[in-house]
Amino acid sequence: MSDLSGLQVQCPQCKRVLFLTTGKYDPTKAPNGGMVKSKVPWHIDWLTTKGTKAAEMTCPECLGQLAHSGSLIVKVPTARIAEVYRALFPEDYMTEEAPIETPKKKGKR
Numbered sequence: 001m002s003d004l005s006g007l008q009v010q011c012p013q014c015k016r017v018l019f020l021t022t023g024k025y026d027p028t029k030a031p032n033g034g035m036v037k038s039k040v041p042w043h044i045d046w047l048t049t050k051g052t053k054a055a056e057m058t059c060p061e062c063l064g065q066l067a068h069s070g071s072l073i074v075k076v077p078t079a080r081i082a083e084v085y086r087a088l089f090p091e092d093y094m095t096e097e098a099p100i101e102t103p104k105k106k107g108k109r
Contacts, residue, residue, distance in 0.1 A: 004087055008075040009036055013064030019048075021074060027088060030054050031067045 009019040019036040033052025038044055054067040076084050
């Protein structure tokens, strides 16, 4: 899996982005604290350790669960969409670029 670090993790409850993914982030596995790093200025190292399970990962602002559905909500910037898609679905990614057909313009009636 390619490096998916630096992606923003959004709280599903308050919608704040207080965490970033680390190089250990794998969207196909259950999240744990080692997959995120904190952006907040206060000390919450207990939340960002590998021993922190998905059910224990909470937003420090609203105390909502970060992975209430079993996965993190990760915001992917437009510039990294292809990179993330290749990481998630390597077998589906085309190695050769398919020809793009442009629609033909219809004449005036």
